[in-house]
Amino acid sequence: MAIEQGIWKLANGTGEPPQKMRPTGLADEGLLEEQIMQDVSILNRDWLLIGRQVRTAFDKLIDLLALDANGNVIIIELKRDKTPREVVAQAIDYASWAVTLADYQLIDIYRAFAERYDRPHATLEEAFEAKFGLALGDVTLNDSHQLIVVATRLDASSERIINYLNEHAQLSINAMFFAAFEDGGNRYLSRAWMIDPDEPSQPVSRKSKKEPWNGEFYASFGDDRPWELARRYGFIAGGGAAWYSKTLSMLSEGDRVWVNIPKTGYVGVGEVIGERCRADAYRFATEHGSKSLPELVSREDYFHLYRHTDDDEEDAEFLVPVRWLHTVSRKEAFSEVGLFGNQNTVCKPTTPKWPHTVERLKQVWSISAESTYKTYE
Structure with missing residues (x-):
């Protein structure tokens, strides 16, 4: 189901018909990423950004990484110049790495993120408590994860894949669509979810990971x-x-x-x-x-x-x-x-x-x- 977004300027009781703002498109999704860095509520006000361009174990870069108040990991992938199917497949590939992350690795990811991008809180403990009013030690980090594909549009096949993964594959994946508009020199951004984000998401099971004993x-x-x-x-x-x-x-x-x-x-x-x-x-x-x-x-x-x-x-x-x-x-x-x-x-x-x-x-x-x-x- 294709999603079309529009914004109308209301006449405020003057009798004039509503005026539809002119869509301008998103020429550079890197600009969208910058706006999200400034205010993550563009995506979700209840998320905490913890990483940008996070390098995986197989040398790929996740666009954005976030946590919710329960300590669950959110993988955010912008479509950029990838085909719709490519971005869905890439997000799932990243999830196969993110599910293995231990809490200390998430702490290290945030530490590097805070240092590189001059975030107001130097540690994940400080940032988490400031954002959610909870101590980081009171939640279980990465007990589950969620995938978010950010795009201006997806083809019908990709939408069917996302719906199938949610309903039958025990994978929490959603798509968020953005559109830009202009009115009198002012620019606006609107968003729409493919699946209602307030609906319960499917849990992602995790298996404990063991390593050889280090002798200590x-x-x-x-x-x-x-x-x-x-x-x-x-x-x-x-x-x-x-x-x-x-x-x-x-x-x-x-x-x-x-x-x-x-x-x-x-x-x-x-x-x-x-x-x-x-x-x-x-x-x-x-x-x-x-x-x-x-x-x-x-x-x-x-x-x-x-x-x-x-x-x-x-x-x-x-x-x-x-x-x-x-x-x-x-x-x-x-x-x-x-x-x-x-x-x-x-x-x-x-x-x-x-x-x-x-x-x-x-x-x-x-x-x-x-x-x-x-x-x-």
Whole structure:
């Protein structure tokens, strides 16, 4: 169904007939892209632009990339000089790449976009909260995506393809038509949707993506455990049930482990120097000689250490000794959207987030693969 747009100037009760404005056409769709950059509400007031000319993994450029308030990705492709069928096929091709994007990749895309185009917010977290009044961490990024083809017109065959993909192929794709008009030296832009955008769109299913483990371990250090003590004497710990302590056995001497305090952030990285041991049995070298944790800390300061009985091995607190390569206090913990997190005391992550997390921590803490220094004061 071809869509024709028109604008009429009303006579305001003078008795004169409405006057149809003269269509001028869109000579340069690059100009339309510039207008969208200035005000995304030309497309949709509830979208946040996060990228322009975004390069895909197969070296193609997506015209515009946006997010909605739910964190869903919108791929916007201008027809330009492509045939109608080409632009539809190209948008679907881009979707095959966009569906694989992890949240940290979207964060990086926005960071580059903001820097290149001097956006008012430097990070996606800031831009998202300013736009929607929501914290970025409160939504699931890229849980689904939507394709938008922007054109002055589409042929009937392309319209049938778009309708079919929406109704039968579980793909959310729409077309937006623009027309330009002129009146007394003033220029106007009008738009029309091919499919009502308020109709529920088809969800796009996603499959989890795994990557080879990079050899770096993740550790969760409980928020109710004494991080400053662990930082000073060199250990990570878990206990209260076998589920929390048994994963410490995954660590062997020489392993590297990155430590996160849930809901706080990453606080250190260290090299394992011993095997898992009951926390009350391990002895630390101190300036006052060899000491156990019960000799170093009170029940009030380390409740988990004291709550088990001697014959209750499963509930006991266990630790793994480490030589810290870098640590920070709780107040200096590093946290941002896109970093890996897990409730296991120790694990071997295989998600795309994990290598990104390690690289970000190396950048923030200025450490390299060969770093062997300790930072505790």
